[in-house]
Amino acid sequence: MALDTGFIGRRYPPTVPYEVSRAKIAEFADAIGDDNPVYRDVAAAAALGYSDVIAPPTFANIVTLEAAYAVVHDPALGLDWTRVVHGDQRFVYERPLRAGDEITVVVTVESIKTLAGNDMIVLRGDVDTVQGERTVTSYTLLVARAAESVDA
Amino acid sequence: MSAVGVRLADVTAGDEIAPQIYRVTRETLVRYAGASGDFNVIHWSHRHALEVGLPDVIAHGNFTMALAARYLVTWAGDPGALQEYNVRFARPVVVPDTDEGASVEISGRVVEVKDGGLVRVDLAVTCEGLKVLTQARATLALR
Numbered sequence: 630m631a632l633d634t635g636f637i638g639r640r641y642p643p644t645v646p647y648e649v650s651r652a653k654i655a656e657f658a659d660a661i662g663d664d665n666p667v668y669r670d671v672a673a674a675a676a677l678g679y680s681d682v683i684a685p686p687t688f689a690n691i692v693t694l695e696a697a698y699a700v701v702h703d704p705a706l707g708l709d710w711t712r713v714v715h716g717d718q719r720f721v722y723e724r725p726l727r728a729g730d731e732i733t734v735v736v737t738v739e740s741i742k743t744l745a746g747n748d749m750i751v752l753r754g755d756v757d758t759v760q761g762e763r764t765v766t767s768y769t770l771l772v773a774r775a776a777e778s779v780d781a
Numbered sequence: 782m783s784a785v786g787v788r789l790a791d792v793t794a795g796d797e798i799a800p801q802i803y804r805v806t807r808e809t810l811v812r813y814a815g816a817s818g819d820f821n822v823i824h825w826s827h828r829h830a831l832e833v834g835l836p837d838v839i840a841h842g843n844f845t846m847a848l849a850a851r852y853l854v855t856w857a858g859d860p861g862a863l864q865e866y867n868v869r870f871a872r873p874v875v876v877p878d879t880d881e882g883a884s885v886e887i888s889g890r891v892v893e894v895k896d897g898g899l900v901r902v903d904l905a906v907t908c909e910g911l912k913v914l915t916q917a918r919a920t921l922a923l924r
Contacts, residue, residue: 662809
């Protein structure tokens with residue numbers, strides 16, 4: 630079933646503020662095996678001009694994916710989330726996230742297309758500090774694969 | 782690991798970035814699940830992976846994306862150099878329950894050096910010789 634293109638441009642309310650902590654940054658850096666000291670040592674971060682330890686580039690996924698899933702589960706949108714796969718992911722950076730940032734995500738439906746029975750939806754996630762500073766913008770392409778009856 | 786990376790003056794279009802191999806085991810996936818908050822069962826349960834038609838447990842696509850970002854910013858030195866980063870999740874990284882797990886190989890090539898220090902890099906990200914990420918490319922601001 631094709632998605633309602635009337636949802637293009639729809640903007641969802643900001644997520645509950647998420648506080649970026651030194652401990653979570655270190656945990657994330659450990660999980661991806663990156664021993665760069667700018668993720669753990671305030672002095673190393675300061676040497677590169679940062680006021681506190683910074684987060685690895687894809688740390689934003691922690692908040693953007695959750696925000697995207699909330700939209701995917703919006704019953705009004707009518708996306709069959711049991712067939713949804715993450716197709717593409719793009720980040721556009723203003724600055725690295727750093728310890729002490731309090732961030733929210735505002736998700737906007739950027740585009741909706743149906744291609745060979747597959748619903749394709751791009752969600753833009755604006756990741757801003759609660760003070761209103763843009764840190765990173767996420768573009769997530771989700772693909773709801775066509776039901777088997779469509780393929781036949 | 783030093784935070785000192787490549788210098789803009791030493792970068793030319795066509796440069797190859799040294800390939801790296803990253804080992805991914807079930808322990809890696811458990812750690813990433815906890816750190817990222819993505820507890821989808823296909824990333825840790827063999828039984829559930831089979832139920833949805835996968836050959837075995839697979840790595841989080843975003844984990845593989847994070848590995849490729851690690852590769853990029855290790856080359857650049859400063860993670861803040863990354864301006865734009867794109868990937869397509871083309872094929873899953875299947876992670877068997879063995880000590881060896883899976884190996885992800887990442888290599889990069891400088892495709893353009895623009896005025897002002899913006900450098901475009903294309904990445905090749907493979908597992909068992911097959912591309913797992915496609916359209917993997919980044920723009921970095923080097924000094």
